[in-house]
Amino acid sequence: LRGLLKIYPNESVTALVNVADDFRLHGLAISPDLDTVTYTLSEQVNPDTGWGRAEETWRVKDELERLGGETWFSLGDLDLALHLYRTQRLDEGATLTQVTLEICTRLGIRTRVLPASNQEIHTQLKVQGQGWIDFQDYFVAQQHNVAIEELRFEGIESASPGPEVISSLEESDAIVIAPSNPFVSIKPILEISGVTDVLRERRQKVVAISPIVGGAALKGPASRMLEELGFERNSVGIASLYKDIARTLVIDEVDSELSPRIESEGMRALTTDTIMDTPIKAAALARAVLAEVSLAEEE
Amino acid sequence: LRGLLKIYPNESVTALVNVADDFRLHGLAISPDLDTVTYTLSEQVNPDTGWGRAEETWRVKDELERLGGETWFSLGDLDLALHLYRTQRLDEGATLTQVTLEICTRLGIRTRVLPASNQEIHTQLKVQGQGWIDFQDYFVAQQHNVAIEELRFEGIESASPGPEVISSLEESDAIVIAPSNPFVSIKPILEISGVTDVLRERRQKVVAISPIVGGAALKGPASRMLEELGFERNSVGIASLYKDIARTLVIDEVDSELSPRIESEGMRALTTDTIMDTPIKAAALARAVLAEVSLAEEE
Numbered sequence: 001l002r003g004l005l006k007i008y009p010n011e012s013v014t015a016l017v018n019v020a021d022d023f024r025l026h027g028l029a030i031s032p033d034l035d036t037v038t039y040t041l042s043e044q045v046n047p048d049t050g051w052g053r054a055e056e057t058w059r060v061k062d063e064l065e066r067l068g069g070e071t072w073f074s075l076g077d078l079d080l081a082l083h084l085y086r087t088q089r090l091d092e093g094a095t096l097t098q099v100t101l102e103i104c105t106r107l108g109i110r111t112r113v114l115p116a117s118n119q120e121i122h123t124q125l126k127v128q129g130q131g132w133i134d135f136q137d138y139f140v141a142q143q144h145n146v147a148i149e150e151l152r153f154e155g156i157e158s159a160s161p162g163p164e165v166i167s168s169l170e171e172s173d174a175i176v177i178a179p180s181n182p183f184v185s186i187k188p189i190l191e192i193s194g195v196t197d198v199l200r201e202r203r204q205k206v207v208a209i210s211p212i213v214g215g216a217a218l219k220g221p222a223s224r225m226l227e228e229l230g231f232e233r234n235s236v237g238i239a240s241l242y243k244d245i246a247r248t249l250v251i252d253e254v255d256s257e258l259s260p261r262i263e264s265e266g267m268r269a270l271t272t273d274t275i276m277d278t279p280i281k282a283a284a285l286a287r288a289v290l291a292e293v294s295l296a297e298e299e
Numbered sequence: 300l301r302g303l304l305k306i307y308p309n310e311s312v313t314a315l316v317n318v319a320d321d322f323r324l325h326g327l328a329i330s331p332d333l334d335t336v337t338y339t340l341s342e343q344v345n346p347d348t349g350w351g352r353a354e355e356t357w358r359v360k361d362e363l364e365r366l367g368g369e370t371w372f373s374l375g376d377l378d379l380a381l382h383l384y385r386t387q388r389l390d391e392g393a394t395l396t397q398v399t400l401e402i403c404t405r406l407g408i409r410t411r412v413l414p415a416s417n418q419e420i421h422t423q424l425k426v427q428g429q430g431w432i433d434f435q436d437y438f439v440a441q442q443h444n445v446a447i448e449e450l451r452f453e454g455i456e457s458a459s460p461g462p463e464v465i466s467s468l469e470e471s472d473a474i475v476i477a478p479s480n481p482f483v484s485i486k487p488i489l490e491i492s493g494v495t496d497v498l499r500e501r502r503q504k505v506v507a508i509s510p511i512v513g514g515a516a517l518k519g520p521a522s523r524m525l526e527e528l529g530f531e532r533n534s535v536g537i538a539s540l541y542k543d544i545a546r547t548l549v550i551d552e553v554d555s556e557l558s559p560r561i562e563s564e565g566m567r568a569l570t571t572d573t574i575m576d577t578p579i580k581a582a583a584l585a586r587a588v589l590a591e592v593s594l595a596e597e598e
Binding site: 024025026027028029057059060061062063064066067068069070075077078080081082083084085087088090091102103106 | 323324325326327328356358359360361362363365366367368369374376377379380381382383384386387389390401402405
């Protein structure tokens with residue numbers, strides 16, 4: 001997303017963001033993925049962690065600890081202010097889409113940031129010996145150090161796509177599936193009614209970027225989840241997940257020998273440097289992705 | 300309360316606390332009266348304001364303001380931690396009584412602090428030209444600078460007294476009605492089912508301290524509310540409110556000429572220095588109150 005914004009007018013970019021990690025803690029409505037996106041776009045994100053706020057302080061959390069409260073999910077003081085704001089507005093009847101727009105406006109973000117749905121969807125994971133647990137328990141409290149057997153998105157059958165979600169997919173010149181976790185970040189968007197259908201129809205315009213480089217995820221549990229859920233632990237596994245909705249899979253140069261196998265899954269394989277450790281490299285990747293979509297148009 | 304604790308074993312004192320000011324803001328369960336009591340008893344209260352925490356900081360509030368959020372009710376960082384704790388526990392199914400006990404235990408408070416009820420009660424005031432408004436709107440947002448016409452406690456008909464509330468009134472050697480606002484702090488306790496009945500029965504043991512000194516309240520709108528609601532704006536007005544449930548009204552020396560009129564209302568009038576601006580004076584007042592109850596026993 002940051003790469004695209006380097007090469008494309010910000011107000012012409014739409015970010016569709018997962019809400020299935022959202023949860024309530026201490027009565028507060030917390031939307032981790034939306035917040036990471038808005039903090040990143042407003043250049044307030046903590047560069048060391050990739051989540052939360054830069055120059056964060058922990059005055060509330062330290063006191064909560066002293067009181068014996070739950071502190072497994074770290075809420076910084078600045079971050080808390082956003083949760084207070086969102087919770088108040090939701091309780092007043094605003095939708096998550098509206099609140100997110102308000103936050104973006106306030107933070108000077110010109111990119112359109114859209115929650116995938118305004119209904120509640122809750123990712124749950126079946127963990128060996130624990131049964132079904134909530135996403136934040138798995139991801140934060142247990143640091144995804146447990147093996148999962150199954151995955152479900154509670155509420156997704158009755159969830160509608162948020163306003164403009166479908167139209168943005170119908171109207172965009174290019175659709176990029178970010179190198180996020182395919183199971184817990186992308187799938188709960190794809191499974192919302194209508195989303196996969198429109199992606200299938202527009203498959204020529206869709207490019208996915210593989211989150212797996214040399215058999216490992218750059219962060220998070222994507223790689224081990226591939227194996228635990230019965231997929232190959234590499235970009236071929238990713239291709240088998242996305243082949244029906246994306247024309248191209250971008251893979252890293254170190255995985256170039258996987259290209260023929262990805263193409264035999266029915267996807268084009270685009271090999272380039274996918275490790276976005278500098279803004280210049282992120283922009284180069286975005287340029288390669290957009291060039292790939294232009295190429296498809298010419299065909 | 301602080302005076303009583305100077306002269307009496309802390310663990311033998313019970314504080315029955317109003318919950319009708321409690322409200323939700325930003326999704327958080329806020330109990331202003333309970334918090335003032337627990338902050339006071341744990342010597343953490345802000346001595347300048349009489350509410351909130353000493354050495355408070357405002358990092359969250361400043362950020363919330365920047366986001367365009369509601370900041371009319373000042374939530375400090377340390378104070379917020381308590382609200383997060385309480386909200387989480389209530390959402391988990393704990394009662395306000397349980398949560399308050401947990402907080403007291405954690406803060407080293409040996410005095411028993413009991414919420415008047417575990418059900419929701421909401422003080423509302425009918426204000427000229429505004430209709431019915433919530434207590435915090437009246438008290439904090441509008442700084443009680445408006446004339447009220449009427450008062451009601453939403454939910455009080457169906458509210459039960461909290462655990463141990465009635466038994467503490469039945470068993471206590473002495474019952475003291477603090478010099479709090481009789482309309483918005485004391486009345487919403489008295490009107491909970493059973494409370495006034497037990498006070499009537501035990502009237503000999505009940506001493507009320509008038510909050511009005513020389514025609515004015517030491518703090519808050521008690522004095523103007525007396526007039527607006529049709530009572531005399533002095534301790535005679537207070538006597539007419541408490542005469543059925545309390546044997547004695549303690550009034551300040553400056554009001555000693557009101558004694559005959561209070562006694563003609565059917566209450567004993569005890570004249571002493573009621574301005575508790577030092578711990579020594581608070582203890583002296585508490586001693587006078589307990590002596591008054593002992594006197595009643597001897598009769």
